[in-house]
């Protein structure tokens with residue numbers, strides 16, 4: 067059966083190889099001049115290609131529609147991915163948090179592995195070729211119209227896989243064409259928003275702290291009285307607000323609340339200390355330094371860039387003598403340390419987002435095959451679907467697993 071896979075990213079390359087190995091005649095088309103442009107920049111150039119956890123734990127780290135992925139994650143588990151890549155000649159290693167990488171720390175080696183494998187199993191790869199339209203006939207796939215190096219033509223196909231990714235990091239080819247294809251063939255789309263993305267903040271003192279990186283802090287978001295995010299880890303201040311692993315996770319879990327009325331957020335600068343412990347510590351520092359200015363004892367508690375932020379957020383006079391500090395002033399310092407306020411104004415844009423939240427509605431896709439419920443022979447895999455997860459290798463595993471699931475289903479169709 068003639069199969070066209072659109073998009074030579076993570077999902078498309080995996081699907082093309084597995085389908086070809088199962089005996090299908092596969093053409094892989096990619097609008098870019100090279101394979102895996104986004105894969106190349108993953109994991110800061112090291113490619114955190116999976117998280118070697120059990121499928122149940124994997125699903126706990128998927129934020130949108132984890133149940134939809136139940137079948138596919140079992141068709142290629144994270145452990146299977148590691149074994150498969152090793153069998154294809156990639157040496158791998160697993161680091162803290164079970165994050166798997168190529169041993170060389172080079173994402174380029176993952177792409178080379180795919181290039182080599184595509185060649186071995188005789189997938190026809192067409193670069194500089196853009197899919198323009200999916201051609202259907204009576205609810206079945208007929209082909210794909212493309213422009214190859216600017217020249218239009220039709221690729222006849224019995225099966226077609228859409229692996230065009232989302233719209234984050236558009237410079238890698240994430241143009242959102244897959245959404246257009248899905249819509250024109252009758253599929254619903256859920257709202258798109260940037261996820262795993264930095265967050266802009268209102269306060270000037272936050273911006274003034276740009277360059278400061280805090281490890282082991284708490285970050286909390288509330289909507290009214292309900293806590294919608296609570297996490298612990300690393301956070302950085304930038305020229306627009308905040309970023310870092312903790313903030314990216316918060317954007318993925320509670321991004322919908324950012325910029326909304328009734329949303330409050332704060333950083334716990336000393337999560338290991340209770341308010342009572344902090345009070346005792348402050349009292350001791352104050353007793354030892356009664357004649358110093360407040361600003362001169364803060365280095366005992368906070369790194370230098372944070373001291374100005376704490377003073378501004380608390381509204382305390384930096385030149386106040388310690389012996390003049392009231393109980394109320396001490397209470398303010400404790401409040402700011404445990405609840406350092408940040409007003410989250412907006413998520414940064416798709417240009418800076420690791421993934422796109424939302425996409426082709428999973429209600430219109432068969433979770434056991436990734437096939438469209440409306441067009442026979444049409445499959446959707448990877449980030450184009452309304453599925454997304456936390457950082458840590460989970461998003462690439464979604465690409466591998468949905469690709470393997472579709473390839474297996476197409477192979478079965480061939481046998482039937």
Ligand SMILES: Cc1cc2nc3c(=O)[nH]c(=O)nc-3n(C[C@H](O)[C@H](O)[C@H](O)COP(=O)(O)OP(=O)(O)OC[C@H]3O[C@@H](n4cnc5c(N)ncnc54)[C@H](O)[C@@H]3O)c2cc1C
Pocket residue numbers: 072073074075076077078095096097098102103104105107108109110113114115116195196197198229230231232234235238239240241242243244419420421447448449450458459460461462463465
């Ligand atoms: C900076 C960054 C770092 C990341 N790091 C990690 C990480 O370490 N671990 C992890 O798990 N996830 C990571 N991710 C997320 C991960 O890269 C994506 O989830 C994954 O690449 C999605 O795979 P995909 O195949 O669905 O889409 P993509 O990899 O985006 O591939 C889609 C391909 O389709 C092509 N295409 C689109 N439209 C057309 C068309 N009309 N015709 C022809 N071709 C077309 C595009 O050019 C592109 O090559 C990272 C993302 C970013 C942006």
